[in-house]
Amino acid sequence: MANEYVTLEELKAQFGIEPGDTSRDAQLDRACASASRSIDKTTGRRFWLDPAPVQRVFNPRGRIVREDDGDLFLVDDIGSTEGLVVETGSGSSWSAVTAYETSPDNALADGRPITGLRRTLSTWGTSTGRLRITARFGWPAVPDDIHEAALIQASRLFKRKDSPEGIIGSAEWGVRNLSRRDPDVWNLIEPYIIPGF
Structure with missing residues (x-):
């Protein structure tokens, strides 16, 4: 798998699985990939960086914000x-x-992506x-919050095999349904959701 926000080794450590035990690697890899891609879908962005520059074409309609100091063209991260x-x-x-x-000011220095290109005192x-x-689209580096959310979600997905009907039980708490959304994962990724997405 590629571009996951949590590694197989980290997920193994979470469950106390020995590094040499490869018997569950396929399931763990699927959990890492699914957790990472679900974060992408929920936030409307991806946090891995293209290894080399790629070309994208944008229709400016609905992407230009007129401001006092010039037009801001909103781009993918x-x-x-x-x-x-x-x-x-x-x-051609x-x-x-x-x-x-580039906008916002100092975005890359602050570990955040560029999200707009401004024509100062001009229009596009x-x-x-x-x-x-x-x-190179994406984020400069995977934020710690996204990494932690992926680890929690991958752990949850891996353990899901033990509750195929969405019901878990314990001697202390009894039987209960799994919540649709993990509140800790949601709290970690919510600030990264693109507004209006």
Whole structure:
């Protein structure tokens, strides 16, 4: 598996499984992958960084915020300025744009992604065209909250085999239904959900 927010070794340690015991690796790997991808789907973003710059084309409609100091074009999370290229146009005709600033200020220095490109005291002027952005999309690094949420959720998914009907029981608490959403996981990932997603 790739781009998981928790490793097989960490999940094994959570359950006290010896590193050399590979009998449950397939189940543990599935739990790690499922937990990570469910966090992506819930938040509307991904926290792993592209290994190399990739190109994406954006329709500016609904992505431009007009502000006093210029137009802010909202982009998918960009986790590195390495190889960042911004172009306007369409089809096979593209022109490079260099007069822009990244937003929010100091995002990468603070361990957060770039989420907008601002044309200071100017507009993007792309009423019919598109923006083509080449960048390393994702987050600069996986936030600690996301890592912990993935560990909790992967543990929960791995243990789910012991409660196939969604019912768990113990001598102390009796029988009860599993909650649909783990409150600790939700508290950890909620601040990362894209507004309006």
